[in-house]
Amino acid sequence: MPETPPVLPPAARRDEESYLSFAEGLRAFTQRAVAPQMTAIAEAQLRAAQPASLEEVKRVLDPLPIVAARNRLMRSTQEMKWVGIHEAYQACEAELLAALDQADRQGPGSVSYDPAFDYPAYFREARFHLQPGGYWQHPLAGLYYHSGTNIFFTGRNTNDAIQRDLVALIPLPADSQVRRVLDLGCSAGQSTTALKERFPQAELWGIDISAPMVRYAHWRAIQLGLEVHFAQMKAEELRFPDASFDLVWAFILFHELPVAIGQQVVREVYRVLREGGVFALADFPNRPPEQAASLAGYLRHFDTTDNGERYGSAFVYSDFAGTLREAGFRQVVLDAAPGNWIPLRVCVK
Ligand SMILES: C[S@@+](CC[C@H](N)C(=O)[O-])C[C@H]1O[C@@H](n2cnc3c(N)ncnc32)[C@H](O)[C@@H]1O
Numbered sequence: 001m002p003e004t005p006p007v008l009p010p011a012a013r014r015d016e017e018s019y020l021s022f023a024e025g026l027r028a029f030t031q032r033a034v035a036p037q038m039t040a041i042a043e044a045q046l047r048a049a050q051p052a053s054l055e056e057v058k059r060v061l062d063p064l065p066i067v068a069a070r071n072r073l074m075r076s077t078q079e080m081k082w083v084g085i086h087e088a089y090q091a092c093e094a095e096l097l098a099a100l101d102q103a104d105r106q107g108p109g110s111v112s113y114d115p116a117f118d119y120p121a122y123f124r125e126a127r128f129h130l131q132p133g134g135y136w137q138h139p140l141a142g143l144y145y146h147s148g149t150n151i152f153f154t155g156r157n158t159n160d161a162i163q164r165d166l167v168a169l170i171p172l173p174a175d176s177q178v179r180r181v182l183d184l185g186c187s188a189g190q191s192t193t194a195l196k197e198r199f200p201q202a203e204l205w206g207i208d209i210s211a212p213m214v215r216y217a218h219w220r221a222i223q224l225g226l227e228v229h230f231a232q233m234k235a236e237e238l239r240f241p242d243a244s245f246d247l248v249w250a251f252i253l254f255h256e257l258p259v260a261i262g263q264q265v266v267r268e269v270y271r272v273l274r275e276g277g278v279f280a281l282a283d284f285p286n287r288p289p290e291q292a293a294s295l296a297g298y299l300r301h302f303d304t305t306d307n308g309e310r311y312g313s314a315f316v317y318s319d320f321a322g323t324l325r326e327a328g329f330r331q332v333v334l335d336a337a338p339g340n341w342i343p344l345r346v347c348v349k
Pocket residue numbers: 123135163184185186187188189190191192207208209210213233234235236250251252253256257261
């Protein structure tokens with residue numbers, strides 16, 4: 001796979017760079033050293049207590065010092081990350097904003113957004129991953145999000161590795177025709193550019209509800225020399241004609257939508273796909289609701305309360321497979337890449 005040149009502008013000062021590297025190291029330590037021990041202790045306590053509800057699980061786990069330490073570290077490293085990122089880019093904010101303005105009018109590719117866009121309350125009121133101003137309020141939210149994911153994924157997201165690896169797993173339509181591809185909830189456009197690399201002849205579209213995201217994604221695609229079109233759009237109200245795409249992709253979008261909005265999005269995807277087109281998505285695994293009384297349910301709940309993932313638990317314990325089938329997809333494979341770190345669902349219209 002060819003190298004992608006890094007496009008994140010460097011932090012303005014070494015101080016901030018080392019602060020961010022400390023936050024990333026602390027997060028990696030939490031995940032790789034603290035979490036396994038916490039899991040062993042928590043599982044043993046839950047086996048002994050046999051809790052029947054999430055509330056009972058909380059009563060068992062909350063008082064355990066190693067659980068409290070893990071939770072504190074997970075939350076604090078997220079908070080530190082945002083402080084560090086804002087400080088890192090503050091000194092060069094004016095230049096970055098000017099670069100975004102200039103990129104708006106440049107190619108390859110294009111970007112469109114509406115400065116008066118009316119963000120729906122379910123999105124406006126969420127503060128995913130505790131990002132200050134959410135995904136949309138700060139004009140540099142796209143750059144901040146992209147920087148943040150590098151820390152969040154503790155070294156696994158350099159060079160768009162996560163998106164490139166996932167996109168490589170998407171199966172082709174039966175007739176192998178891939179002329180138009182749509183990436184839903186594209187954020188910084190890392191999946192979108194990975195898709196363009198995989199399907200260089202195809203017309204690529206990345207849409208996101210957030211204007212700062214699509215603007216940053218376009219700026220980034222220009223740096224990579226890739227022709228991709230980005231547009232501010234709600235995934236539940238796609239402004240594309242029926243049957244106009246061969247492939248639709250969504251990476252970690254659905255767990256950030258209220259369940260009812262997710263259902264609308266699936267129906268829209270079905271509408272814009274042509275007959276035989278493929279809808280592939282990678283997201284949190286779904287579980288039967290009775291499994292919420294578990295360590296996994298507890299951690300998912302923590303992510304909801306302490307990491308801004310306001311709709312994460314509802315998505316995980318919803319009947320998402322039912323949603324995909326009810327939309328009309330004639331083939332629905334819920335785990336198309338067994339053993340992958342995140343389940344890949346693949347549906348065919
Ligand atoms: C976790 S990020 C997705 C990451 C991205 N797909 C990637 O490949 O790195 C979720 C994105 O979904 C966007 N989003 C949330 N609700 C949306 C909606 N209703 N329609 C379109 N995008 C939405 C957010 O603005 C955010 O950029």
